[in-house]
Amino acid sequence: MRILNVVAVLLALSSAFLLYGLNYDTRMIERSLHVREREAERARADIAVLRAERAHLARPERIEPLARRLGLEPLSARHLLPGPGLAAGNITTSSTSVR
């Protein structure tokens, strides 16, 4: 009987220690989770800003003058060939047809 009691008390003690350890680990994990979520949040904020900036830089108002300086021009009817034209093989690029 006594041995049983001692064992039971020991068991209770050790599980208490185990629990304490578990609790501590959980808190640590929680803390690192917080840090990670904060990082994710910050990354999301950065992504939002970068997406907005990218869209702002790619706005047609800005791209068009740049493209024109590179010698590009809006697509027009004379750049397009109807279906049979392709089959006949008379494909010309805009630069060859202009000059």
Next chain:
Amino acid sequence: MSVAARIAGPDLHETSVAPRSRSRMLALVIALAFAAVGGQLVRLAWQNEDASTIRVSMMSSPANTLARPDIVDRNGRLLATDVQMPSLYADPLLIQDADEAAERLVRLFPQIDVRELRQSLADKSRRFVWVRRGLSPAMAQRVHNLGIPGLLFVDEIRRTYPAGRLGGHILGRVDIDNRGTGGIERYIDEIGASEAAVGARLSARAPVRLSLDLGVMHALDEELAGAMVRYEAAGAAGLVMDVLTGEVVASVSRPGVDPAVYEDALDPSRIDRIAAGTYELGSIMKLVTVAMALEMGRSLDSMVDTAEPLKAGRFTIEDLHPLGRPMSVSEVFIHSSNVGAGQLALSAGAATQKAFLQKLGLWSALKTEVSSGPAPQKPQQIGRIEQITLSFGHGLATTPLQFAAASAALMNGGTRVTPTFMALDGEAPVVRGERVVSARTSALLREVMRRNVTDPAGTGRRADVPGFEVGGKTGTAEMAAKGGYRKKSILASFIGTFPSSEPRYVTLILLFEPKGQDVTGGEITAGRNAAPTTARIIERIAPLLGVPAKSL
């Protein structure tokens, strides 16, 4: 061991207690200990569950701020998005010298009223005063560098519009708490696509996809800007609409509004001339009049008496270039004869004419996602003179968007079109609206629209673009002013469609108060300015819209 010894200890000395009750007590104590352990386990499990669902948010915005979905164009290009920006607030209790702090802050933000700021910073009873919301990171750094204690930052959600002025009228705007107060932004709140910012994540909401195409918008905007310079016009507006779905692919009104600039929206000269302004559109309305005549059984070749000017009371309606002979219905359209249109309306009768305008949706306000639309200005009663003026587009002022929708219905085979600024699912089959005119009428209208451009005498001949079968009708309306009409200030318009054998889009171009130029032979009629502008626009946008060019 010591615990066990303590529990067992007294028993060794006090032999009076029965060993039986002793072991019972021990069992009870141990049971209690295990119960405590169990309880702790349960508590921990609960706590863990909470921890895994904790939302960490840096956005400590005020409770009434909204997090909004992105707005993208039909091709997914970003038009509006939420970003986090630092907002500057002050804790007056921590501010040592309110005067100095206010002065130094105002040097950075000249828009702030110094006296007001000084007053609120000196008010020690408050712990929270907004100084400036939505700073750029660079600006926040400069404030930080001032080193004034009591100035603090909080991250807030702010709306940005990367495309700038393009589409500003349609997007609308948001207030300081990121709530929609106009346009699509208000619509988003109405349909509940936005949510409270507290605990919300950025870009966690499905984007709102508009029917607009940013590329087409830009082409339209640029050509309109060019036309304003070329014809010295005071303003210009244009729209492109899908004839089957009613999707507005592009809508531009110059000068536009930048949704990020609050003052823009209040400036009456920046009104959205497509969806918010109503105008007497002039001769493009003859499209409707001819449609009505065709619906009543006339053919394009049936003759109309246009030999004499029309008389109605003290008014006499004359043509600009009278032929002095009867005209066919198609000639009335192509020569834009006011007398002919008037005769067609008179022979239809006032009741029929009104019913037809109602059927096309030109008699009542048009509600879209962007606004509930202004009510058209229409005559109280329709007598002889009203019938005649309505037939060539005077006496009834509607929004250009409304007229474009009516024209789309006339072009697409005759079914009603409901204009929308939201992209429809490309996969889903197009749901046709109810029939407004017969397929025959629609086919004949397409033919006469095309003829008006191909005919050497047609008013729309300068709108032609080789390969895209442009059809259209010009309108030159005198603009209404106080006490009558101003002869010299006109509204030149062009309703176009392409390709006219099987229309996919209608275009409506408006030029406000163009002047006579050398290039227009000194004329200000729409055939000399709005028509060639339409040609330039269609040439640019047709390839963007994937309309194949026919062999020349």
